[in-house]
Amino acid sequence: MNENKETIPTLDFVAALKLSTSRVAQFDGRARRSEYWWTMLVVWIAGFVLTPVVGFVLSVLTIPLVFRRLHDIGKSGWWWGAGAMLKAGLVMSVIYDIAAMSISTASHDFGGYGVGLVFAVITKYVVWNLLIVAYELLMLFFMCKDGDPYENEYGGSPKYVMDDGGDDSGM
Template sequence: MSLMEAVRAVLGKYADFSGRARRSEYWYWTLAVMLCYIPLYALLLVGIFADSTALAVVFGLVFFVFALGVLIPSIAVVVRRLHDTGKSGWFYFIGLIPFVGGLILLYFLVQDSTPDNQYGPNPKGATGYGGGYPQQGYGQTQYGGQPGYGQPQYGQQPPPPPQYGQQPGYGQQPPSQSPYGQ
């Protein structure tokens, strides 16, 4: 997700506190808001230190309107981000605890997505634990089992016997009769 996609997504869900938001959506939104706040704040300081009351009031109003405009979507994206980590949106208020609350909230916001939960499907598209990665490695079997060794799984066809001139593969039983007819 790019910066512009994240801004469009957050503004498209302006006051939507349900669902989930990926880390990239939250952090790109935060970056975009900060990139707007910094020049607006600089203009406000210029108006204040220029001894121009009219200029300070105008820049102060622009800053205030922008701050009010991004307040609701900023809270909404934090709540959706908390939902993505499997936590209730009420955990947002943990940030009000002096000294450590903001650090705890930051820890919750940097965590990876959880699998499908009560707030909706994983926005990464995968359902395995570990942030969208499959539960077992590609081509690996679970808990050290060997493919084709022992009894076939229920409902599966047994592996074909080895053909002439072919050595039994890993995990296959040697044929009960010699393929040479002896």
């Protein structure tokens, strides 16, 4: 079997936005880099120009697009979930520390920790943030990576069309 792959041209701005908005709730399938990056550009600009709330809402709406982009390179959507868990862990840690410090401050009982406690809390947040930065860099690499040229477990390639080489002899 002599298969050749033919590349479909990159999606332009309008085509990418039409495609991503038509599949806003679709977690299955695959998404090309052009669909992902044009859509994210609009989300980032809207979040900057309008308000952070609009940016947040639009970012939530792009979660299925991130899943499809991960699927295009053969990765599970759980890669997005790992980042969500990291960020949720950081938020829970902040809430816990604020509550604990509020209680300690109200009772004037610092348990004799003083500077050591402050150093431990700061170190914890440095580690959390380093983990999140490492995750975001990995995701940036994934989002920039060319998709699998052949069909993978998530579907056919949105970029490449397979040609069997015209060999219809059945041999």
